[in-house]
Amino acid sequence: MNHSTPEPKPVHLAVYDTFADWETGHTTAYLARAGREIRTVGPNREPVKTVGGVRIQPDLALDELRPEDSSLLILTGADLWDTGDDLAPFARKARAFLDAGVPVAAICGGTAGLAREGLLDDRAHTSAVSFYLAATGYKGGERYVDADAVTDGNLVTAGPTEPVAFAREVFGLLGVYEGEVLDAWYRLFHDSDPEAYAVLEKAGQ
Structure with a gap:
């Protein structure tokens, strides 16, 4: 009989225009080195362009992504989080993941998206600065932690200057290191x- 451990499910990296290139590089590179498959998920399957001008062809569209097929959803910062509701569907998907007990990791603008969706109202979290999230009108101000990165249950949050701490929390949550x-x-x-x-x-x- 074969008792080998099943392959871990892929990690899904949300990609969209103005995606902040530097924020998840450590996370995805070292997850991949540890044998985790990284799949990109876009608003649809059309190519997106990062803030650094790098074109990314998403592996799948957001509406094709199911929490049960994933081990983690990573929401990267992007200018679009702060200029309108274009990325709100990604925050709604994060809610579906957390409701299903599947981890979510958000950095920079991704944390504001979660705040607007009400996902930080009752979870410890961090971001760039407290007043950045306060501007979303969310109710979680008392749960804000002034730290490089924070894990609360299945949720990791970090600010834009902490890509290494963000990666550390993700690795710890997934048991990679x-x-x-x-x-x-x-x-x-x-x-x-x-x-x-x-x-x-x-x-x-």
């Missing part, structure tokens, strides 16, 4: 700590 290895990964990429490299080397053997 744990304990001293997770700590060493963060120290290497956040603090350029040379001693952390040795820990990762040893763990990789």
Whole structure:
């Protein structure tokens, strides 16, 4: 009999015009290195263009994405979060994921989208600054945490200047890296700590 662990479900990265290139690079690169499949999900299947001018062809459209087919939905920042309701369907999808017990990770503008959707009213969270979220009119101000990144249950949030802390929280939530290895990964990429490299080397053997 074959008792091998089933393949983990893919991680879904939301992509849309003005997507902030730098915010999820560490997260997706190291999830992929750990053997996780990354699939991009756009508003539809038309190509999108990041804030850095990189064209991305989505693997699937938002309405094709089901929480039961995913291990995580990542919502990246984008100018579009703050200029209208174009990305509101992505926040509604995040609600479906959280309702189904599937994790969501949001950074920068993605956190404002979740705030508008009411998903931060009763969860500890962070963002760029508290008044950025306060401007959404949400009711979760008392749950705001002044930290680089925050995990509450199945939800990770971070501000735009914390892509490494964001990745750390995602890896911890998914169990990709744990304990001293997770700590060493963060120290290497956040603090350029040379001693952390040795820990990762040893763990990789």
